[in-house]
Amino acid sequence: MTTGAGEEQAAALPAVAREIEEFIGAEGWDQPAQIFALVPTSELLAAEPDLAEQLDSEAALTPVAQESLPAEDLAEALARVSWPDQVTGCALFQEIVVLPPEAESALPDEDEAARTMAAEHPDRQEARLVAAVLRNGDETCVMRLRDGANEDELVQDTSLAPNLLQALRDTFNP
Known part of the structure; x- marks a missing residue:
């Protein structure tokens, strides 16, 4: 169970993902x-007071963009990521292809073949995902x-990317 600052940061996490x-x-x-590294805003402002005008001092967490990652070797790139103690969390943005469940179950096991098949599937939908x-x-x-009818709708659900969430948690393991 989180307490104090941890509870505040946990409550702020969905808002940071949307941001x-x-x-x-x-x-x-x-x-x-x-x-993105997620850092406590109060600690960031204490270390970098010149950022006060750029940051929401009321926010529990501030996302700090890091370098872009290669989409084709994302798992390998994440395996090399580690964070200093000041980083409370992390987030990953990526564009993905979403398929209907029946199409997903028909994908081949080999990654490149699965990516190609998904990209060419007639029922595919592109999406932006933040975990x-x-x-x-x-x-x-x-x-x-990414579709005109529902592009304003943002879906929030931890079951969207369980493997990605695990890979992000692993970046905090020594």
Whole structure:
């Protein structure tokens, strides 16, 4: 059970994930995967007081963009990520292809073949996904589909990317 600052950060996690999705979304579609460090805003302001005008001092967490990650080797790239103690959590943005369950079950086991088949599937939908975790185990995912009718709708559900959430949690393991 989290307490104090941990509870505040856990409560702020979904809002931070939405903030990241909106930040990336402002650049449009077809953006590279990007990882963000999540740091306590109060600690960031204490270390960098010149940022006071740029940050929401009321926010429990501030996302700090890191370098883009290669989409084709995302698992390998995440396996090399580690964080200093000041980083309370992390989030990953990536664009994905969403398939209906029956199409997903028909994908081949080989990654490249599965990616090709998914990209060419007539029922595919493109989406932006943000998965975020805190060191204490709290997690969230948000997703926006790329289709004109529902593009304003943001889905929030941790079951959207359980493997990705685990990979992000693993970045905090030594």
